[in-house]
Amino acid sequence: xxxxxxxxxxxxxxxxxxxxxxxxxxxxxxxxxxxxxxxxxxxxxxxxxxxxxxxxxxxxxxxxxxxxxxxxxxxxxxxxxxxxxxxxxxxxxxxxxxxxxxxxxxxxxxxxxxxxxxxxxxxxxxxxxxxxxxxxxxxxxxxxxxxxxxxxxxxxxxxxxxxxxxxxxxxxxxxxxxxxxxxxxxxxxxxxxxxxxxxxxxxxxxxxxxxxxxxxxxxxxxxxxxxxxxxxxxxxxxxxxxxxxxxxxxxxxxxxxxxxxxxxxxxxxxxx
Ligand code: APR
Numbered sequence: 562x563x564x565x566x567x568x569x570x571x572x573x574x575x576x577x578x579x580x581x582x583x584x585x586x587x588x589x590x591x592x593x594x595x596x597x598x599x600x601x602x603x604x605x606x607x608x609x610x611x612x613x614x615x616x617x618x619x620x621x622x623x624x625x626x627x628x629x630x631x632x633x634x635x636x637x638x639x640x641x642x643x644x645x646x647x648x649x650x651x652x653x654x655x656x657x658x659x660x661x662x663x664x665x666x667x668x669x670x671x672x673x674x675x676x677x678x679x680x681x682x683x684x685x686x687x688x689x690x691x692x693x694x695x696x697x698x699x700x701x702x703x704x705x706x707x708x709x710x711x712x713x714x715x716x717x718x719x720x721x722x723x724x725x726x727x728x729x730x731x732x733x734x735x736x737x738x739x740x741x742x743x744x745x746x747x748x749x750x751x752x753x754x755x756x757x758x759x760x761x762x763x764x765x766x767x768x769x770x771x772x773x774x775x776x777x778x779x780x781x782x783x784x785x786x787x788x789x790x791x792x793x794x795x796x797x798x799x800x801x802x803x804x805x806x807x808x809x810x811x812x813x814x815x816x817x818x819x820x821x822x823x824x825x826x827x828x829x830x831x832x833x
Pocket of ligand 1: 583584585586587589590595596597598601672673690757758759760761762763798799800801817818819820
C-alpha cells in the first residue's frame with residue numbers, strides 16, 4: 562500500500578490537470594452508509610432499492626403524490642436524508658479539498674448527494690446525482706435552496722411555471738444537462754483521474770473513466786477505431802476492486818479506506 566501511495570503522490574505532482582471522481586465510499590467514514598458495500602442500503606434492503614427505481618416515474622405521473630411521499634418519508638430514504646443532514650466531512654473529504662488548494666486537483670465530480678465535499682472546502686464540485694440541499698426545475702434547470710421554495714402548495718412550481726423537484730437524481734432520471742456536459746469535458750480533458758469510493762456500476766457516471774481512458778477515432782464512415790489512451794493516469798482508491806480494476810480501465814487500485822489513504826497521499830506531497 563505504501564509504495565502505491567508514494568506512486569499516486571508522484572503521479573499527482575507530475576499531472577497537469579487532475580480531477581477526482583467520488584462515490585458513497587467517501588462518506589461511509591462520515592457515518593453515511595454506502596449502497597452496495599456489505600452494509601449498504603441496497604445490499605441490506607432490496608425493497609428500498611426497488612422503490613428507488615420507481616421514484617422518478619412516480620414524480621412524472623403524479624408529482625403531488627411524489628412530494629407528499631418524499632416529504633413524509635420514513636424508512637430508508639427519509640432516515641437516509643436525516644443522516645446526511647447531520648453528517649460531517651471526514652479526512653478523505655478534507656484531503657481532496659487540500660489537493661485543490663495546492664492546485665493539484667481541478668475538480669471533484671461526485672455521485673454523492675450529501676454536500677460533504679463543499680462542506681470540507683472543495684470549491685469546484687460537480688454534483689452528478691444532485692444534492693439533498695437544493696430544489697431543481699426539471700424544465701428550465703434553475704436550482705433553489707429549500708428555504709426559497711414554498712411547500713404550502715404541492716407540487717411547488719418554478720417561476721417558469723414548471724413543476725419543481727428535489728435536486729436528487731433518481732434512477733432513470735436524466736443527469737442535469739449542465740452537470741453532464743461539464744463532467745464530460747473534465748473527463749475528456751484530464752490527464753489524471755483519482756476515483757475514490759465508488760463501485761463504478763451506475764451509468765452514465767461509470768462512463769466517465771472510460772471516456773478518459775479510451776478515445777474513438779473515425780477511420781472512415783462505419784469504421785471507428787477505439788484507442789487506449791496511455792497519456793492519462795487513472796487511480797482507484799477503494800475498499801474493493803471494481804469493474805474498472807478488472808477491465809484495466811484504471812492503472813492501479815490502492816485498496817483500503819479513502820479517509821486513511823487520501824490524507825497519506827497529501828502527506829507524501831507535502832514532504833516532496
Ligand atoms: N473507503 C474506501 N472505499 C469504501 C469505503 C471507504 N471508507 N466505504 C465503502 N467503500 C467502497 C465500497 O466497497 C464500494 O465499492 O465504496 C464503494 C461504494 O459503492 P456504492 O455503494 O455502489 O456507491 P456508489 O458507487 O457511490 O453508487 C453509485 O448508485 O444508488 C446509486 O445514486 C446512487 O450515487 C449512487 C450510485
